[in-house]
Amino acid sequence: MKTWAAISLQTFGGPAGQIAVMQQKLVDEKRWLGQHRFLHALNFCMLLPGPEAQQLAIYTGWLLNGIKGGLVAGILFVLPGMAALLALAGIYVAFGETFLVTALFAGLAPAVVAIVLQAVVRIGRRALGHPLLISLAVLAFVSLAVFGIPFPVVVLTAGVLGWLLARQIPAAFEQRKPSNGAEEGPRPLIPDDSLHDVEPSWRRAAAVLAIGLSLWMVPIGLAWWLTGREGVLTEQGFFFSGTALVTFGGAYAVLAYVAQRAVEDFAWVTPGEMVKGLALAETTPGPLIMVVQFVAFLGAYGDPGAMNPWAAAVLGALITTWVTFVPCFIFIFLGAPYVERLRRNRALSAALAGITASVVGVIANLALFFALHTLFAQTRDVSFGLAGLELPVWSSVQWLAVVVSAVACVLVFRLAWSVPRVLLACAGLGVAMSSLNLIAN
Numbered sequence: 262m263k264t265w266a267a268i269s270l271q272t273f274g275g276p277a278g279q280i281a282v283m284q285q286k287l288v289d290e291k292r293w294l295g296q297h298r299f300l301h302a303l304n305f306c307m308l309l310p311g312p313e314a315q316q317l318a319i320y321t322g323w324l325l326n327g328i329k330g331g332l333v334a335g336i337l338f339v340l341p342g343m344a345a346l347l348a349l350a351g352i353y354v355a356f357g358e359t360f361l362v363t364a365l366f367a368g369l370a371p372a373v374v375a376i377v378l379q380a381v382v383r384i385g386r387r388a389l390g391h392p393l394l395i396s397l398a399v400l401a402f403v404s405l406a407v408f409g410i411p412f413p414v415v416v417l418t419a420g421v422l423g424w425l426l427a428r429q430i431p432a433a434f435e436q437r438k439p440s441n442g443a444e445e446g447p448r449p450l451i452p453d454d455s456l457h458d459v460e461p462s463w464r465r466a467a468a469v470l471a472i473g474l475s476l477w478m479v480p481i482g483l484a485w486w487l488t489g490r491e492g493v494l495t496e497q498g499f500f501f502s503g504t505a506l507v508t509f510g511g512a513y514a515v516l517a518y519v520a521q522r523a524v525e526d527f528a529w530v531t532p533g534e535m536v537k538g539l540a541l542a543e544t545t546p547g548p549l550i551m552v553v554q555f556v557a558f559l560g561a562y563g564d565p566g567a568m569n570p571w572a573a574a575v576l577g578a579l580i581t582t583w584v585t586f587v588p589c590f591i592f593i594f595l596g597a598p599y600v601e602r603l604r605r606n607r608a609l610s611a612a613l614a615g616i617t618a619s620v621v622g623v624i625a626n627l628a629l630f631f632a633l634h635t636l637f638a639q640t641r642d643v644s645f646g647l648a649g650l651e652l653p654v655w656s657s658v659q660w661l662a663v664v665v666s667a668v669a670c671v672l673v674f675r676l677a678w679s680v681p682r683v684l685l686a687c688a689g690l691g692v693a694m695s696s697l698n699l700i701a702n
Contacts, residue, residue, distance in 0.1 A: 264291060265322070265337040270546055279314035279548070283321065288449075293325055295449040298456070305600045307613075309592045310506055312548035315339060319593040327457045328594060335590055342547020343554065343582050349541045350558040350578065351571075360699070361692070368691020369540035370533070370635050371662040372684055375669035376543060377628040382674075385621045391433035393426060394618040401622030405517065406629060407648045412518030413507045415623065416616055423615020424608055434611040461598035473591035477502070480580045493564045496527065497557045497577050502584040504553070517627040519553060529560025532634035539631075544684050550585060557581035636662050661694050 268286050280303065288299050302324065306316040315338055322334025356362050389395045397419055404410040427434040459465065481498035488494050500522065504515055516539065523529045530538065538555035545551065561577030562570045633640050638657035643650050669687050672678040678686070 262333055262337070265318070265334045268318070269337045269339075269341050280317060283314070283317060287321055292448070292450045294321060294451070294456075298324070298449070301600070305596070306593075309596070311589045311592065312550050315548045315586065316589050316593055319590055320597060323593060323597055324456045325451070330457070331590065331593060335586070335593075339547050339551070339582070339586055342542075342545045342551050345545040346541060346551050346554050347558070347575070347578055349545070350538075350555045350574070353537070353541070353555075354559065354562055354574065360695070364692040364695035365688050366537050366540065366691070367661060367695050368665050368687040368689065369544070369684055370536045371666035371691075372669040372687035373536055373540050373543065374628065374632050374635055374666045375673045376680055376683065377539075377624065377631055378670070379673045381621060381624050381628055384617070384624065388614075388617040388621055391430075393430060393433040394614065397422065397615055397618040398621040398625075401619035402625050403622075405623060405626040407650060409649065412515070412521065412623065416507060416619055419615045419619030420612040421615075423618070424612040426615070427608070427611030431611075434614040459598055465598075466595055469591065469595045473587065473594070477584060477587045477591065480583050484576070484580060488566055488568070492566055493529075493561050494573065494577055494580055497529075497560060498580050498584055500527070501553055501557065501581045502588075505585050505588045515550065516552065517623050517630065519556065520627065520630055523556050523560065527560065529563065530556050532630070534559060536631050536635050540684065543680055548586075551582070553585055554578045554582050632666075635659075636666060661691075661698070664694070665690055 264286060268282055284299065287294050288296055294302075299321070302320045303313070303317055306313040306320060309316055315335065318338040319331045319335035323331035326333070353362065385398070389398055401415050401419060404415050405412065423434060481495060481502065484492060484494035484498050504519060507515065507518065520532070520535050524532055524535055535556070538552045538559075539549075541555060542549050542552035555578075557577040557580070558574045562574035565573035568576075633651060633653055636659060637653040637655075638659055639654040640651050641654055643652055665687050668690060669683055672683045672686060
């Protein structure tokens with residue numbers, strides 16, 4: 262438990278950083294798992310919807326101590342970030358209009374643009390190893406940015422195309438093996454045959470599904486009972502339960518879908534608040550998808566119905582966190598015994614390669630969305646037939662945001678600073694520039 266608590270407090274910098282922390286603690290330092298077994302678990306988690314680092318924590322905990330180990334590892338992995346972001350959301354609602362908070366966000370929000378661009382580059386390098394995969398990424402971007410096709414449709418279509426095209430051009434979907442000797446590593450203290458394992462069976466699968474689905478749906482049922490089907494808590498429970506099932510490619514990919522629905526359909530947050538929520542999530546430990554807690558907090562606070570706004574906000578955040586992360590436990594506890602079959606299924610691997618390629622386009626669309634609403638105060642919609650574009654109003658450019666975003670790009674791409682370090686520097690720059698602007702005026 263102490264090890265997982267220590268890991269949970271160091272999980273900054275998105276899934277890559279989180280996986281690196283687990284690699285260092287579990288494989289290199291504690292030597293509880295061998296490198297091969299750790300990568301085996303990671304590959305399985307990459308096949309699933311949801312935050313892969315969170316699922317990797319559950320899976321490795323399950324390997325070490327069964328269901329109990331998986332629960333402890335998974336809960337501790339998200340607990341510090343959940344508590345921190347809940348407090349930050351409350352501070353934002355209570356003091357969001359004060360000079361200091363506004364100045365901090367003046368630096369944090371533009372930095373997010375650079376961080377999302379970095380995600381596009383990183384995932385693109387790993388996923389787009391063939392011109393056909395690049396085409397899928399471009400197709401996904403155009404589908405979202407120009408034609409407004411819903412995110413789940415884009416992702417599922419990419420999966421089907423990957424499965425079909427792999428039959429004709431299998432070389433395009435072959436996974437590249439790491440060239441850094443990652444398969445080698447220190448000999449584990451716990452032999453592979455001593456790790457937890459169970460015999461897969463229909464009875465066990467049915468039990469996991471029955472218990473897991475019941476626990477998953479309990480908060481939504483309570484929200485329905487308290488506020489009715491049209492209440493904001495019930496709406497958030499159903500919506501974020503759905504997003505938990507389509508989060509292939511990590512948090513950045515699903516955030517495009519969340520931003521589209523939460524901003525345009527439900528009006529829980531504004532585009533600017535969506536960017537600020539991501540900035541806060543980047544500064545706290547744990548999975549980046551925790552940003553949905555911020556969205557739910559603001560949405561429930563703004564539309565509490567008959568409830569106290571603060572009570573509704575806290576309940577909305579907690580329900581959203583629950584329905585987002587409980588599926589991770591279900592997927593791992595249900596699928597772990599079948600991991601070898603899934604890893605060797607070429608058709609499934611091809612489908613997921615297509616999905617991963619489309620995710621690059623999805624994240625590029627998210628970067629465009631954030632840039633438009635961070636660097637410009639106003640945008641305009643231009644339609645032509647079935648297509649349409651959201652374009653900036655050039656006269657509304659916000660030069661402070663442009664400068665901070667440019668600095669963030671230099672820190673990220675040229676100096677290779679870590680995400681927390683970039684955000685801290687940009688927050689300080691935002692305060693400094695806002696103070697100078699206040700003095701000048």
